[in-house]
Amino acid sequence: MKMIIGLGNPGKQYESTRHNIGFHVIDELADRLGVTSMQSKFNGMYTIVHQPEGKVMLVKPLTYMNLSGECVRPLMDYYDVEVEDIIVLYDDLDFAPGELKLRQKGSAGGHNGMKSLIAHLGTDKFKRIRLGIGRPTNGMKVSDYVLSSFGKEELPLINEMVDKSADACMNWLKTPFLEVMNQFN
Numbered sequence: 001m002k003m004i005i006g007l008g009n010p011g012k013q014y015e016s017t018r019h020n021i022g023f024h025v026i027d028e029l030a031d032r033l034g035v036t037s038m039q040s041k042f043n044g045m046y047t048i049v050h051q052p053e054g055k056v057m058l059v060k061p062l063t064y065m066n067l068s069g070e071c072v073r074p075l076m077d078y079y080d081v082e083v084e085d086i087i088v089l090y091d092d093l094d095f096a097p098g099e100l101k102l103r104q105k106g107s108a109g110g111h112n113g114m115k116s117l118i119a120h121l122g123t124d125k126f127k128r129i130r131l132g133i134g135r136p137t138n139g140m141k142v143s144d145y146v147l148s149s150f151g152k153e154e155l156p157l158i159n160e161m162v163d164k165s166a167d168a169c170m171n172w173l174k175t176p177f178l179e180v181m182n183q184f185n
Helices: 018-032 069-079 112-121 142-146 155-172 177-184
Strands: 002-006 039-041 044-051 054-061 086-092 100-103 127-132
Touching: 002 018, 002 069, 018 054, 018 086, 018 127, 018 142, 018 155, 044 069, 054 069, 069 112, 086 112, 086 155, 100 155, 100 177, 127 155, 155 177
Parallel strands: 002 054, 002 086, 086 127
Antiparallel strands: 039 044, 044 054, 100 127
16 A cells, blocks of 8 residues: 655644645545545544555644654554655745655655654655745744745645646556656656
């Protein structure tokens, strides 16, 4: 089984924030795969979809961003998912809004959700898609910025990035990740 994890924060007040872009990709994938509901277990929402290529689990941790690993590790253990069969989608300040970057491994880069995952998985060698949200300007604190909404001028770029990220995930179901990286990076 392959597991696709989108990072974000639970609750209505966070739905449209930059920090929740990983959840938006999971929502797009759920739409494409015909998912109508998700179940709750291990402090997360998830569903398992049967595809011709095999089973795929879509996951939204509900532990808040900084504790994402507390949801993912128990799900992986319960369903016997190997670390090489996961991909994580998360917001990244180092890329402009709309840019994305696929990687096979890497550090947390200061991202607390990724720090939690690395700590709970015991490795940084897992696939990821870094979703560009840009950096704050005018002295805005990073914590306030990631919890702010995208501007109207950014939305077309963000929507395109969500679509491309979902395309990359769908391709990964049937194509080696290195090939997907070459196509989307």
